[in-house]
Amino acid sequence: MTSRSVTLIDVARAAGVSKSAASNALGGSGRVSEATREHVRAVARELGYRPNAAARSLRRAGTGAIGLHLPRTATRLDYYMNLAFGAVERAREDGLDLVLLAPGTAAGSAAGGVLAARVDGLLVIDPEVEDPEVPDLLGAGVPVVTGERYLGGGATPSGAVVCDNAASLVALLDHLAERGARRPALLAPGPGSDWAAALRAAADAWSAREGVEVPVRTVPFAATPAEAEASTAELLGGTPGVDAVVCAPDGAVPGVLAAAARAGRRVGADLLVAACVDGAAARGSGPRVTAVDLRPSDYGRACAALLSDLLAGRAEPGAVRRHDWALRVRESTAGRV
Numbered sequence: 001m002t003s004r005s006v007t008l009i010d011v012a013r014a015a016g017v018s019k020s021a022a023s024n025a026l027g028g029s030g031r032v033s034e035a036t037r038e039h040v041r042a043v044a045r046e047l048g049y050r051p052n053a054a055a056r057s058l059r060r061a062g063t064g065a066i067g068l069h070l071p072r073t074a075t076r077l078d079y080y081m082n083l084a085f086g087a088v089e090r091a092r093e094d095g096l097d098l099v100l101l102a103p104g105t106a107a108g109s110a111a112g113g114v115l116a117a118r119v120d121g122l123l124v125i126d127p128e129v130e131d132p133e134v135p136d137l138l139g140a141g142v143p144v145v146t147g148e149r150y151l152g153g154g155a156t157p158s159g160a161v162v163c164d165n166a167a168s169l170v171a172l173l174d175h176l177a178e179r180g181a182r183r184p185a186l187l188a189p190g191p192g193s194d195w196a197a198a199l200r201a202a203a204d205a206w207s208a209r210e211g212v213e214v215p216v217r218t219v220p221f222a223a224t225p226a227e228a229e230a231s232t233a234e235l236l237g238g239t240p241g242v243d244a245v246v247c248a249p250d251g252a253v254p255g256v257l258a259a260a261a262r263a264g265r266r267v268g269a270d271l272l273v274a275a276c277v278d279g280a281a282a283r284g285s286g287p288r289v290t291a292v293d294l295r296p297s298d299y300g301r302a303c304a305a306l307l308s309d310l311l312a313g314r315a316e317p318g319a320v321r322r323h324d325w326a327l328r329v330r331e332s333t334a335g336r337v
Contacts, residue, residue: 006049015043050095065097066307067119069137071126071193072103073222078279079250079296080125083147086300087123094308096120103133115140121307123147124157128221129192143317145307147299148194158310159319161302165195165276166202168292168325172246172274173206173214175290175327179335181244181272186214187231187256188248188276189221196221199248199276215239219249228255236263236271244272244333253281253289268334278328287331294325 012022017040025040068087070080084100091098099119115122115137125147127134135154138144143158148165150157169186176184191197203214217231232245236259247256253275257267265271268287275282278291302323309315 006047008049011040011044011047011049014047015040050092063118063120064095065099065119066091066304067099067101067115067122069101069122069124069133071128071221072131072133073220074126074250077222077250078281079277079294082296083125083300083303086297087304088300089297090301090304091308094304094312096304096308098304115142121145121158121311123303123307124150125303126193126195127152143307143310145303145310147303151192151194151197156318158317159306159315159321161299161306161321161323162194163294163299163323163325165198165325166205168294168327169199169202169246169276170206171327172276172290172292173203175329176244176246176272176274176333176335177210179272179333181335183212183241184214184244184246184272185235185239185242186216186246186248187219187223187228187235187252188216189223190218193221196248215242219252221249223249223252223255225252225255225258228252229259230255232256232259233262236260236265243270244274246274246276248276250275250277250279251281253279253285253291257285257289268332272335273332282328282330285332287334290330290333291328292325293328295323299323 008022009019012019015022022040025037026044068084074080088098119142121143122137123145124134124137127146127150129152134150138155138157145159146157147161149160149162173184186203188199189196191200200216203216207214217235219227219231228247236242245256247253256273260267260271267273273289275289275291278293282289282291302321306315306319306321
């Protein structure tokens with residue numbers, strides 16, 4: 001039996017329930033126990049069942065699509081591409097198409113109304129206060145899930161998926177201290193996003209706890225290697241005692257390594273280097289760079305899952321779900337221990 005030939009009746013028969021019970025279980029509606037709901041979904045996955053998106057859209061008077069908005073300057077980054085693919089995969093499992101929104105899609109209240117007619121809900125990832133489209137997206141009249149919280153005013157999202165970014169930076173700084181660093185520094189964007197604001201607050205808290213100032217240099221949200229190299233060169237040349245550099249933006253690691261080489265510093269020995277976002281640049285550099293793995297594909301899946309649950313009534317408005325991270329230790333923080 002192929003996925004194209006599997007019908008709702010096939011799922012109901014294999015699960016030992018009625019067709020209406022199977023429909024309610026898969027659609028998140030009706031009086032179906034949680035155990036039955038999970039059982040029917042497991043059977044549907046095993047059989048390769050995919051709901052007819054067009055029919056499902058007609059039943060709920062929706063479009064069968066959700067929109068994805070990424071930071072304006074970040075669409076070229078490895079992290080966001082992996083996140084988008086994860087969201088696409090999870091949306092497809094619920095019979096939803098995912099549309100990547102082009103810049104300017106939601107500019108103005110009229111555009112927000114048009115957008116609401118095109119999609120059933122929205123994913124807004126790492127919303128920045130400086131992004132003029134975010135307020136219109138939040139006020140578009142459809143459920144909105146944000147990846148990290150929005151620090152601006154106006155309408156609030158229907159739900160959020162958040163990562164403990166402050167804890168991840170504290171863990172990274174503790175690791176550097178254990179490897180012999182005495183004065184780590186941080187390259188981070190301005191506090192216009194929840195992610196960057198959390199990193200800056202964590203650096204301040206760690207400084208107070210350890211009695212050691214963590215110099216912070218401001219770089220763009222999606223800093224290029226050249227921008228990271230210039231900031232690192234200025235940091236190493238003008239701030240005595242810096243023996244570790246933490247780079248926040250994804251993809252900027254090569255610039256930090258280039259500045260270290262120009263300054264005659266040996267990465268992993270007299271200069272430790274780490275990143276707040278793991279990615280191809282950190283994994284493929286020489287030496288490989290210790291980084292926080294935010295598991296972007298799983299993050300995208302989590303955001304799409306929450307939006308799907310909100311659309312189906314399986315989650316309450318205002319729901320906040322947590323996403324885990326992991327520290328990947330590599331040669332760039334070998335240190336002197």
